[in-house]
Amino acid sequence: MRLRKKTLFVSLLTALFAYTLIGALLLPAIILHVANQQLNRFATVPAKLERVEFNPFSFEATLWNLHIGAPGAPQIAFRRAYANLQLDSLWHGALHLSDVELERAYVDARLDAEGGLNLLQLFDLPASEPREQDPNAQPFPVLVDRIALISNSANFQDLRPSEAVEFAYDAISLELHNLSTLPDNQGNLRLTASGPYGATLDWDGRLSLSPLRASGRISLHAAELQTVWPYVHERLPLLLQSGAISASTDYHIDLSERTDVRLNNARLDLDSLIIDNNDKPLLRVPSLSINDGSLDLASRQARLGSIQSQGLEAWAARLENGQIDLLALLPKPATEDAPSTDQDAAPAASASTEDAETEATRPQQAPQPAWQLQVAQADLSGYQLHLQDRLPDTDVNLELAPLNISISDFDSAASTPFRLQLQTGVNGDGNLSAAGEVNLRPLSARLDIASRDINLQLARAYVEPLVDIQLRSGLMDGDLKLQLRGTSPLDLAITGEASVSQLHVVDSDRKRDLLKWQQLQVIGINYRGESLSIERITLQRPYVRFIVNENLTTNFSDLIVKQPGQPEPSTPASDKPPMALRIGGIDIHDGSANFADFSLTPNFATAMGQLNGRISTIDNQRPLVANVDISGRVDRYAPVTIKGGLTPFDPLNSLDIATRFRNVELTTLTPYSGKFAGYRIRKGRMNLDLEYRIQQGQLNAQNKLLLEGLQLGEKVDSPDAVDLPVRLAVALLKDTKGNIDLSIPVSGDLNNPEFSVMPLVWQTLRNLLLRATQAPFKFIAGLVSGDQADISQISFAAGSAELDSTAQSALDTLAQALQERPALILEVQGRSAIEQDGPPLAAERLETEYQRLQYQILQNSGKKLPADPSELVVEDEDKPILLEAIYRTQLKQQPPTEWAELEPEERTTRLRQAVLTHWRASQLMLRRLAQLRASNIKGYLTERAGMQAERVFQIDVSITEDSGEENVSVPMQLDST
Helix, strand or coil, X not given: CHHHHHXXXXXXXXXXXXXXXXXXXXXXXXXXXXXXXXXXXXXXXXXXXXXXXEECCCCEEEEEEEEEEECCEEEEEEEEEEEEECCCHHHHCCEEEEEEEEEXXXXXXXXXXXXXXXHHHCECCCCCCCCCCCCCCCCCCEEEEEEEEEEEEEEEEECCCCCXXXXXXXXXXXXXXXXXCCCCCCEEEEEEEECHHHCXXXXXXXXXXXXXXXXXXXXXXXXXXXXXXXXXXXXXXXXXXXXXXXXXXXXXXECCCCCEEEEEEEEEEEEEEEEEECCEEEEEEEEEEEEEEEEECCCCEEEEEEXXXXXXXXXXXXXXXXXXXXXXXXXXXXXXXXXXXXXXXXXXXXXXHHHXXXXXXXXXXXXXXXXXXXXXXXXXXEEEEEEEECCCCCXXXXXXXXXXXXXXXXXCCCCCCEEEEEEEEECCCEEEXXXXXXXXXXXXXXXXXXXXXXXXXXXXXXXXXXXXXXXXXXXEEEEXXXXXXXXXXXXXXXXXXXXXXXEEEEECCCCEEEEEEEEEEEEEEEECCCEXXXXXXXXXXXXXXXXXXXXXXXXXXXXXXXXXCCCCCCCCCCCCCCCEXXXXXXXXXXXXXXXXXXXXXXXXXXXXXXXXXXXXXXXXXXXXXXXXXXXXXXXXCEEEEEEXXXXXXXXXXXXXXXXXXXXXXXXXXXXXXXXXXXXXXXXXXXXXXXXXXXXXXXXXXXXXXXXXXXXXXXECCCCCCCCCCHHHHHHHHCCXXXXXXXXXXXXXXXXXCCCCHHHHHHHHHHHHHHHHHCCCCCCCCCCECCCCCCCCEEEECCCCCCCCHHHHHHHHHHHHHHHHCCCEEEEEEEEEEHHHHHHHHHHHHHHHHHHHHHHHHHHHCCCCCCCCHHHCCCCHHHHHHHHHHHHHXXXXXXXXXXXXXXXXXXXXXXXXXXXXXXXXXXXXXXXXXXXXXXXXXXXXXXXXXXXXXXXXXXXXXXXXXXXXXXXXXXXXXXXXX
């Protein structure tokens, strides 16, 4: 018995020893041998496992130092792989591992230029036979108490982009507890890793494999975009200079029944993003932060709690071909660059037919709803947008800075509006703001829009190619309320007021002022789609110039520039009623106008000023009579009034207008009298009363003409002159007071196309002159001279029209004499002398040209300017450059080539002398000076000396070669009324 026990004990010891020997030494050796044998058989690169350890009692297995790859350049490697198998796996029906550890593992993943992955090429495995998958198959039951990755690392390289992508993550550590393929088992995991440029990855969560569920939080900190930018650069040719992103989110993934992915408490921070387009700046984002974000993939909803961004700066341009430069960077669709062939067409058609048949048999799925985006609050501040339009002939630059945008309660799917606030500067001096509510479903908006000092020169490059003008200046202000109720059809309402100030428009051909005003105010705007109502329009200091050209066209008739290929304009028939228009009133304050007729020789020009008045309500929906009450002056002294009423949109229905001109100097009409009467006008005044009444197309008009003190001048050869004894007719028509009083009634049917008013008036006047020459009238002419010593002439300094103390004393004496002789009138003949007046006039003209050119230069820069160029002070150092331009423009030639070798001061002196010599004998400047001298004499006598304006006449001026003395004397003559 004792022997049997001893034998049993020895047998057990022997078995234990054999088990230990086999499990601890033989089995690891066999496993190591087989593993290395299989690695040598199937591996395409050197591969070796250095050591295998197994504890047969604790069932712990450890693999040491796996190396797959060339020596010194492993592609897969680890220092230690450890697993601890539990015996309860035998009765629990699942493979139970208490610990699985992988220490200092390394993976080097590389994609070549063709997209091949090096890891898939490490082994040459035999092809396996395909197996049918059992849809009811369950995963192999495995239970792992703990999985740990300790100090692992990975390297990734991608050679597919033109610029290779390569980055590495070090210190990858992972702990996963209670991982199981058994149903409803959930494990906890934590992962940390360090990436390139100091990036870190943290992952803390829970994982269930059956069913597949995961939840937790993952965060990425300070990940440089430079790492993955080559992928972007492959599609967009943009250069990333810097930029880092940090992100974190809570996640929940459930794939048990459907794809359920939810993100909560998400945050994203973008720092120091700098992107260039080649050598040009494109985008600068100092900071962008998104907080409290969430996403629900199943319901297709995304929500951003807040967006904060400061200091973004972006550049964009429309190119010469009309394309936006940013859009030009986008890659073209592949179909544009991949032409099809006949060989590809047939298989493609067959495949398309098969796909169509398969699609037809597939059950129809309900369309997925659109994504819904919600933004609780977005605050974008300090933005700068540099916009440029290169399509016009002149580049247009638009600078929007600082741009601040605030959006709250945005919901792309909701029917409730979100709040929008926008404020921005426009090209430095201008400001634009908008605030209100916007609704996307349906599209609608309520916005308060305000603008200040918006420079209209922004529109210059777009307007001037269409209209032959130069827009020199203009500032727009506005306070408008915009209400958009729908887009199909468009339901838009705009209310508020707007104004345009400092408008200055110049005729491109003659470089003369065409239209300008100090301010245009439009108050009480109410636009409702099919109607426009304006409470009041106010014009402050408006000005317009109207010119009849040599060919009888006007400066307004050819303003529209005909575009190449543009058809002739036509007026298509339309049954659509015109827009309802109502203007409550138009007020004019201190207006002026110039009229010139260059078809006459000499040219005719006159000016109207001090225009003030009002036009009452204008309404195209009701036949209301608009009252007109406007007054002003012609050529400074002649008052004019326009009063009455008319129906603006149907003047033939009702019109009652009375126009009255008083004390109009007839000398300004010399060009017309020379052309049609054959005589210049030496002196005279005109009073004209025009009363026109129209009722239902029937005209009843009275033309009353009173000519006071008319005297004709020299005869003018004109082929258009009437063949009548004009001097005799004038003399006979004068009454005992020396006046001609005519009344010419006109009546007729304006609906008759053969009826014309002006030819009928002219024919009536011609018949009257014929009758006057056939009846004897007494002809009276008298000349009276005064005290020649002091008052027969007024002396002016050379180039000046100012009255000195000697001249004023002489005029005071003359005024007293005329007050005592009320039957006398005074004739003032303006005079100028080339020798005395020419040089100072030329010097003054040169200074004026300096100011005008400097004013234009400052206008083109878009800066605020004084109201008139004469208020500018041109510095001496700026004058030589301006003088060069004046010489070429006025003399229409280049400076002599030998002047280029002169010293700058000498060259400037010669240029100046040449310009002054050119202007010295300017008939236009001399004539203006002579007229101004006569006008100032008259103004002094009437405004300061107390004489009646009706007793002072300005006769035609004279220009002499030399006055014979230092000053220039203006002669005066006395005449009776």
